[in-house]
Amino acid sequence: MIKPKSKFKTFLNHPWTIGLGCVLFAIVVPIIFDIIKKLPFLTTLSNIFFAAYNIIGTFFTIKTPMYIVVIIIILVIIVEAIYFNHLIKKYVEKLTPKLPAEDFIQWNRDKFKKIIWTWKWIYNAQYNKYLIADLRPECNKCSFKMYNDNGYAIYICPNCGNIYGSDVFENPSDIRMVIEQRVEKGDYPKNDSK
Ligand SMILES: [Zn+2]
DSSP, X not given: OOOOOOHHHHHHHSHHHHHHHHHXXXXXXXXXXXXXXXXXXXXXXXXXXXXXXXXXXXXXXXXXXXXXXXXXXXXXXXXXXXXXXXXXXXXXXXXSOOOOOOGGGGOOEEEETTEEEEEEEXXXXXXXXXXXXXXXXXXXTTOOBOOOTTOOSSEEOTTTOOEEOTTTOOOHHHHHHHHHHHHHHTOSOOOTTO
């Protein structure tokens, strides 16, 4: 069983929540500080703003060689790019659902009575289980994937013309039941190379 992740936790870890939260925090804290110190509204915030403005102004009045400014800007861009790339990767990882690892999904081809059947396991999130899909018998002569949903008494391989009677051909829904019950009992070939 996969445990559903808390929506609130996902919201808290979202890059946008973190970014906007920091900005809000930086605005709200100086305002609270003003209220406590009984200073006019936005005094601290404007002080911080003007201090930053002065620092930037001083930086540009010093005769900084142009190449140093360019190098600093390039370094900042590289660091930002690496950081955002990391954030995006983490977010994409979170969005990609991790399918439950089950042994039996390796089992997708087997002989039932006289003919080989192939199928796919499709994960269904609603039922939280793997369902059998595209279940088809394989021609004994040419390996062509045949389709006989109506359960005809006689079936001719569309590729090589090999003729099959009802003694060979099983009803796909019967094969489906056999596969499902064998999975329940754990009676299927296990992959030992793990
Ligand atoms: Zn064939």
